[in-house]
Amino acid sequence: MSTPGSRQSRTESRRRFLQAGTVSAGAAFAAPYVLTSKALGDAATPPASDRVVMGGIGIGNQGKGDQANFLGRPDVQYVAVCDVRKQWRDEAKGRVDAKNGTKDCAAYVDFRELLARDDIDAVHIGTPDHWHAIMTTAACRAGKDVYLQKPETLVLRDGPAMVAAARRYGRVVSGGSQRVLGDYRGIVDPIWAGEIGAVKSIDISVGGPSMPCYLTAESTPPDIDWELWLGPAPWEPYNPGRCNGNFGTGGGSWRSYVDYSGGSLTDWGAHHFGGAIFAADLLELQPAKVTFHPASADGKEAGYVSVAYPNGVEIFHNRPGRLRPTPSISHQSAIQIVGDGQPREPKPVPAYRNGEGSIYGDFIECVKTRQRPFRDIELAVNTMTAPHMIGIAYRLERSLTWDRAAQQFVGDDEANRFIDRARREPWTLS
Amino acid sequence: MPFDPATLDAPFAALKAYDWTADAAPLKTIDQAAIAAHADAALRADLEKRLCGILGGGPSRAAKEYACRKLMMIGTAASVPALAALLGDKDNSHMARFALERIGAPEAAAALRTALGEVSGDLAIGMISSLAARRDAASVPALAALLQGDATIAAAAAEALGRMSSPEALAALASADPFAAGGLGRAVVDARLACAEGLLAAGRRAEARGVYQALLDAAKGKPAAKEVELAATRGVLACVDASLAAL
Incomplete structure (x- = not known):
């Protein structure tokens, strides 16, 4: 406390x-x-x-x-x-x-x-x-x-x-x-046990970035403080679809729109990238390179984006027609992780601090004992850099290089413009 | 494939009439042009000129907002005059900053500094916030002067100086009261802590420790200063050994 x-x-x-x-x-x-x-x-x-x-x-x-x-x-x-x-x-x-x-x-x-x-x-x-x-x-x-x-x-x-x-x-x-440790043990445990060797690549299937919101203006109902709902986001007129909290990302919910969300790429992506990055033990890292792979000239194969970490591990987002080499391991149809198959020493999987199977218990235990929680903010932030960078590459349709120390893209003024946004007054972030 | 500028005529005609009730589908062509402009200087200049043309006069707030979003992406020094003209307009000031804050040209920072001297209240906080995001060293004297005025604006100025974390910013913060009422005191403390972290990261341990120790000394005997004491104590420890301050 x-x-x-x-x-x-x-x-x-x-x-x-x-x-x-x-x-x-x-x-x-x-x-x-x-x-x-x-x-x-x-x-x-x-x-x-x-x-x-x-x-x-x-x-x-x-x-x-x-x-x-x-x-x-x-x-x-x-x-x-x-x-x-x-x-x-x-x-x-x-x-x-x-x-x-x-x-x-x-x-x-x-x-x-x-x-x-x-x-x-x-x-x-x-x-x-x-x-x-x-x-x-x-x-x-x-x-x-x-x-x-x-x-x-x-x-x-x-x-x-x-x-x-x-x-x-x-x-x-x-x-x-809550899913990072809760839902992905099927891939986490074998990888941390060394069963597929060193992780080489990861394929993640999850939706794309958020979209602009062009919903029409409606009168603001009396039971919502619209100015506070918008807060630092650009002023827009009220529309129930703009602020609907449902879990969809295809329109008609705040999770769909660029001013309030990164879309499915960061929303469900937080889970899938979180689980995969935890499984591959990349939590301390941030991507170094982001590669935009354009759609095929005949339009039959969609474009996609990958990120490469400094240790050589590459994560592919929605790579079409991916092969399924072995040894690999999958979580449902959303994540596939490929290893080098070389023997690797097992290591213990980190657990919640209080021994419970709950991220909430982990947090409360850390509040009491002043420890860093399982999902410490720094690790969560590192994880989220991957889908954010992927989203920027999709928006700009080009490849990027990230300088972690400077927290900047190298030599790309336009990409750096997407690192932050001006917040609507009087809201500030120091 | 080169982008034909002539294809922009109809979408820009639609944008001029756009508000929050109109069909936004034609705007997607402009979206694509903004992406293509990265590799096409002529297209970029043409697009920028057309977008700036939306910012004056008749088009709706929604149309101006859209233009500012695109200028955030492709704007250059050439956009600054049109954007700067909106900084004092309460309906459009934020979206003008939305573009200006992210345009690297020094003219954009100069426009924000000029506007800071002309606007008041929340709009001034907006200018301060954008100058802080740019870490605009040239605005330090103006921010320092604002520390002595309206408490809400002074708090924003303190935060901005903390974001800059320069010796000049730290010197300006020295005269601000870390225990001022409301949010100002907290902002001053936060800014000084940020400056100390900058010194520590640069290996200037003795100077960093001096900042932490001064805050610690000032907090003694002050009610409701436990967060300040805790943070300053952690800082002093970090100056000795970073592991001592780890959570």
Whole structure:
């Protein structure tokens, strides 16, 4: 926890906070803190002073799932929710109050008010991607640990900013792909056991980059703060398809559009690239070269992009008609990893810190013990560089070379323009 | 295959009439032209001129926004005057920066610096943010002056100086209060920490330690300064041995 202390000090802290009125301006609900029997704990629940005090920002869709996971943990005291949509905010508060048996879960429209609370140790963030870096760096600066839904970054520049904030303030910041260790053991375990030798190449099949959004203007409904939903993204008129949180990437959802998402390439890509990069033990690396392979002249074979790592491993995105050489190993039809077949010493597969099969438990354990989590933000950022670079190569239809130290493409002014985006005032990313 | 500029006439006619209710399909030709322009200087110049033509006068906000997105990709110094003219317009200022921030020409930075002296409020924060993203050393004196004014703008200026992490930026930050109320104090602390990290990365340990130690000393006895103390302590330790400060 960021501020481990006695139950008394935490209670005093909450009282000071409430008395200062820093919540009341924006909280839809707030009530004086009352020490209940639940706060004292029981055989199944640690006392409040031993629980991680949490709030959630962005509680629809995946954020709702994250909330359920944290809310269900006996070592978490969930006290606040934040969402720009009234319905989701109210429902999220209702779930917390039902779990706590109280009515005092605070509900915020503006995440800055939640982060201003000095009684909150950690937050989970499940907003659209265009908010991730700003909220994560602000949370670190406010002394909060962060569980951040994947894809952690919208543009390449987001990554170094979040890693710097996490390290600067000594915060635990976990990326949020629960599938990396949860879904890919079928490829991870044999590769780490040395069964296919050194990994040489990886084929990943997942959708492409996000698209421009040309949806028409509709009147903004009263239950959403549209300015805050857009935040640092370019101003656009409200359209329900623009901000729909469904998991589609083919249009009619924020995951489809370039201002808010990298599209399927980074959304499902966070899982598939995450699993493959973990399996191939590339987590510490970033690609050095990005190769655009144009479509065949007759148009029968689609173009595709590959990235090459400094150790020689190459990842191909949607390579058509790929061969299936042996020895290789596959995850469903989405990932195929090819090794050199040479004997290789097995090595132990990293595990979640608390021994549970849950990335949420891993995060909470690290909050308590001040360890880096399994999906430490730096590793998540490294992973996401691959799909982001692939997306830029698709947009520009050319090959690129990446200078990791400089965080720049070499000799390509236009590609470097896509590393970052100007944020809409007054939002900034330091 | 060379891109025929004549094929742009109809899409640009459509763009002039485009708003958020019109058919956007013709714009895809312009999208393709922007990609092809990388290897075709004449096409690039033609496309840039046409896009700049959208920025003045009659076309809608949606059309101007589209043009700015393309100029972000292919714009040069030639685009700067048309983009700069929008920096003081609250509806279009962000999208003008969307292009200007990413155009490497020094004229783009100069336009942002000029606008910083002319706009106020959120628009000024936008200029500061874009100058910071460019790490524009020439804007340090103007940013330093803003540290003493409106607290919200001063916080943005402090953040920008931290992003630059130069000796001049650090010197400017020395006079700013790390415990000022609201977001300003936090921004000043963050900026000084960023500058110290820059010094440490450059091997200037003693100077970095001085920055950390000054923050640590200033935090003593201050309420609600635990994040500052923690970060500064980690910094002091990192100056001795980076592994001591690892999480």
